[in-house]
Amino acid sequence: MSKDYDNSSINELIDEFVIQEINFKDVINNNKSEIEKLIIECSNRIQNKNKIFLIGSGTSGRLGMIESSEVYPTFGDNSFTGIIAGGIDAMTHSVEGSEDSLTDGINQLNTHGLRSDDLVIGISASGTTPFTIAALNNSKNKKIKTCLISNQSQNNYDINIQLGVIYEKILGSTRMLSGTLTKQLLNLVTTISMIKSGKTYKNYMVNVKPLNKKLIKRSIDIISKITVTDTKFATTLFEKSNYKIKHAIVMHIKNIDYKDADQLLEANQGFLYKII
Structure with missing residues (x-):
């Protein structure tokens, strides 16, 4: 589905980019039971001091890394760990070929001490990224709880959340709507998980770490x-x-x-x- 952006004015492009095929409320309504299951699984692990891994490549991996790093100062909890294809260098620039590795994700999980009571959340807009899917499948085979956040996927994990994005404004650029919806979803899941784990009182951040x-x-x-x-x-x-x-x-x-x-x-x- 091509569009003639080249001959559009800036105002026309702004109006075009405001219109989205799906919004966050749609994502929640279409996946509410699965999202609730994920929050319960996260809360249980926070309270039992197990680990929750957010694993992905490219934009998906960076969003997982950002989310895991922001949880600690806000809620004083380090249950979440981000894992990205290509390692920490991939946070600032592309690490070519890293998303195609069938072993790197598994190795990174093992390095972080993945255990049977942990939870592995894969983030892959396409639902097919080798790095992410291989790590999820390996965890699933070990009877470790798994979740996949994707646009549309035929994979079957313990929890499956589908954002439902079909077309990006720039075709194939999943850092756009897919990335925005993923960030909103991660915010919701981590925040409610922390609320249900005693990290807040009313709407106060009573577990905040006084780091500055x-x-x-x-x-x-x-x-x-x-x-x-x-x-x-x-x-x-x-x-x-x-x-x-x-x-x-x-x-x-x-x-x-x-x-x-x-x-x-x-x-x-x-x-x-x-x-x-």
Whole structure:
């Protein structure tokens, strides 16, 4: 299905690119039960401290790498690991032929210590990328839970999510609509998985890691809002809690020390709402 973009004005092209054949709501409606299954599988592994691998090549692999790297500072959890064809060098430039390897994905999973209780999520717009499919099939043969996120695929894994993109605006350029929908889906899956694993309280990031000045301020603001105290008092709580938001909140509301707060959180699997 060719289109004459060469003779279109910039305004015409902008209008053309705004129109999409499928939107994220369509993806959710068409795959809701499978997405729910994936979130449950992810949540179980987060709570049981197992690993969740996001594996792909090119744009798909980069999106998995980005997602896994962003989860830790936001939710203080390192369950997700990104794996990309060609290794870390492929994040910044194309590594020719890497997506055709039938062994690299398997080897990378093994290097990261893939175990029977882990989860492998393959991302492949075409649903046929050798690097990704070989890794999924190897995991499936080992009875390890698998999921494939693709546009349309005849593969049959434990969980199968189909985005449904048929034509990209630039034919074959899956970094466009396929990439956008994949990113939205990964955001949704990781975020809800973290909510269901006790990494949030209401809509507060109570497990955020204070890795910089911005996140330190955010941590203190969260403590202040939940404990209904001023910034100065919340800062003192934060310091006494070894810079852990949930501990600070439990210490204040329950009027207990750090050790008792730690034990109480452990007994409640880290779910703050069960305590306060």
